[in-house]
Structure formats: structure tokens, C-alpha cells
Amino acid sequence: MSDDGYATLGRGYARLRRPDPRIARVIADALGPARSVLNVGAGAGSYEPAGRRVLAVEPSATMIAQRPEGSAPVVRAVAERLPVADRSFDAGLAVLTTHHWTDLAAGLAELRRVCGRQVVLTWDTAVSDRFWLVERYVPEMGRRERSLATLDAALDVLRGLGARPEVIPVPVPADCVDGFTGAYWRRPEAYLRPEVRAAMSGLTLLDQRYLATAMDRLADDLATGRWHDEHGHLLELDSIDLGYRLVTT
Numbered sequence: 312m313s314d315d316g317y318a319t320l321g322r323g324y325a326r327l328r329r330p331d332p333r334i335a336r337v338i339a340d341a342l343g344p345a346r347s348v349l350n351v352g353a354g355a356g357s358y359e360p361a362g363r364r365v366l367a368v369e370p371s372a373t374m375i376a377q378r379p380e381g382s383a384p385v386v387r388a389v390a391e392r393l394p395v396a397d398r399s400f401d402a403g404l405a406v407l408t409t410h411h412w413t414d415l416a417a418g419l420a421e422l423r424r425v426c427g428r429q430v431v432l433t434w435d436t437a438v439s440d441r442f443w444l445v446e447r448y449v450p451e452m453g454r455r456e457r458s459l460a461t462l463d464a465a466l467d468v469l470r471g472l473g474a475r476p477e478v479i480p481v482p483v484p485a486d487c488v489d490g491f492t493g494a495y496w497r498r499p500e501a502y503l504r505p506e507v508r509a510a511m512s513g514l515t516l517l518d519q520r521y522l523a524t525a526m527d528r529l530a531d532d533l534a535t536g537r538w539h540d541e542h543g544h545l546l547e548l549d550s551i552d553l554g555y556r557l558v559t560t
């Protein structure tokens with residue numbers, strides 16, 4: 312993706328992509344005792360921990376403009392060329408961003424050069440492919456995402472760089488407040504709203520006629536009760552594993 316691939320994608324992002332407190336806790340635990348954190352692909356600042364020295368790195372002016380007043384300082388740069396000195400941060404954080412990088416290996420090598428440990432939130436496409444939205448309505452998104460820099464690629468690169476990454480599953484709460492693609496697994500009607508879909512790059516980057524047909528089918532299945540027949544058992548769950556994984560080194 313170009314430096315400002317989020318110029319259009321990112322409009323209105325901060326309203327729908329707010330940090331979820333349960334996911335924030337998992338991330339804060341993974342950051343451990345780190346007193347300084349470099350947040351790469353920082354967007355509007357979700358999951359930047361309080362009480363630590365934080366510097367955000369973000370290439371998109373549209374995203375930088377949505378950082379709330381009083382949030383951490385930000386430099387406009389890409390993961391592949393971090394404008395910071397070796398070992399200048401205790402930890403590097405990359406939340407749902409590696410799949411946008413033009414060069415995953417270069418970005419993770421930079422993160423290792425600059426930060427003592429790395430904390431990367433991404434996802435396992437082998438699991439996300441089975442999410443009902445992907446499997447039944449937008450398999451094309453699943454196909455596309457299999458070629459992106461997600462879990463397997465990140466693990467390969469980190470191991471190649473000599474790290475021993477650990478992988479922590481990050482379940483998605485039923486009332487997840489961060490509107491990423493899997494957030495509305497128990498609120499299927501939400502996917503019918505264009506403004507909700509606009510905060511999800513996986514759906515936004517699909518052919519929009521294909522997406523419209525898929526959403527018509529979802530609307531129909533919700534109206535006829537077919538969705539509930541097939542997936543109604545999910546309504547009993549409080550959280551679910553959709554493949555989101557936190558990689559820590």
C-alpha cells in the first residue's frame with residue numbers, strides 16, 4: 312500500500328475503530344514492563360498504552376489528523392524505514408498493520424533494530440477463513456487475504472531474524488468496540504451498514520459490485536431467518552476465536 316493508502320480508507324476511521332478494553336489488556340500484558348513503546352502503523356492511536364513513553368509512526372496524514380488531542384507524538388514514516396536510533400525503545404507495537412506494509416521483512420527487521428521486543432497483532436487466515444462472513448458471503452476476501460502479510464509470514468520473518476516468537480490467541484468479544492472485520496460476528500446486521508464496512512480494509516478493497524451482491528444475500532438471509540438457522544448458535548457465545556493472534560518476541 313502507498314504511504315497514504317489510507318487517504319480514502321481512513322476517513323471516519325477513529326469513530327468506528329476505537330480500542331476495545333479487553334484487547335487493550337492483552338496488548339498491555341504483552342508489552343510487559345516496557346517503559347518506552349514505538350507504535351508502528353499507529354493510525355489514530357488505538358492501543359497506545361498510558362503511563363509509558365510512546366512515539367507513534369504513521370504514514371497517512373488522514374490517520375494522523377484523527378489522533379485525539381493529547382495523544383502521543385507522531386512521526387510520519389513507514390515501518391520499512393523507521394527514523395529512530397537502534398535500541399531506542401523497549402518495545403515495538405504493530406496492531407493490524409503488517410498486512411499493509413510493502414515489505415514485511417524490512418519492516419520487522421526495522422522493528423527489531425529499534426525495539427527490545429516486538430508485539431504484533433495480526434491474524435491466522437486458516438482460522439479467519441472459517442468465519443461465517445468470509446466463508447458464506449465474501450470468500451473472495453479470504454482468498455485475497457491469504458496472500459497478505461499476516462500470521463504465517465510474520466512468524467517466518469521473525470524466526471529468520473533469530474527471534475523466538477510466541478503466539479497468543481486474541482478472542483473477539485461479542486460487543487467488541489473496535490470495528491475491525493471480525494468485530495460484528497454476533498451482530499450480523501452491522502455489516503449491512505456502509506459506514507461500518509468503510510472502516511474495514513478487507514471489505515473496502517473488494518470489488519464493490521461483488522460486495523453489494525454479498526450484502527444483498529446477507530440481508531436476505533437475515534430477513535428469511537436463514538442466517539439464524541445456520542449461525543444462530545453463535546448468539547449464545549460471549550466471545551469467539553476468529554484467528555486474531557498476538558505475536559510477541
Ligand SMILES: C[S@@+](CC[C@H](N)C(=O)[O-])C[C@H]1O[C@@H](n2cnc3c(N)ncnc32)[C@H](O)[C@@H]1O
Nearest residue numbers: 317352353354357371374389390406408411412
Ligand atoms: C488498520 S490500520 C491500524 C491502525 C492502528 N494500529 C489501529 O489498531 O487502529 C492500518 C494502519 O497501517 C498504516 N500503514 C500502511 N502502510 C504502512 C507502512 N508501510 N508502515 C507503517 N504503517 C503503515 C495505515 O496508514 C494505517 O494507519
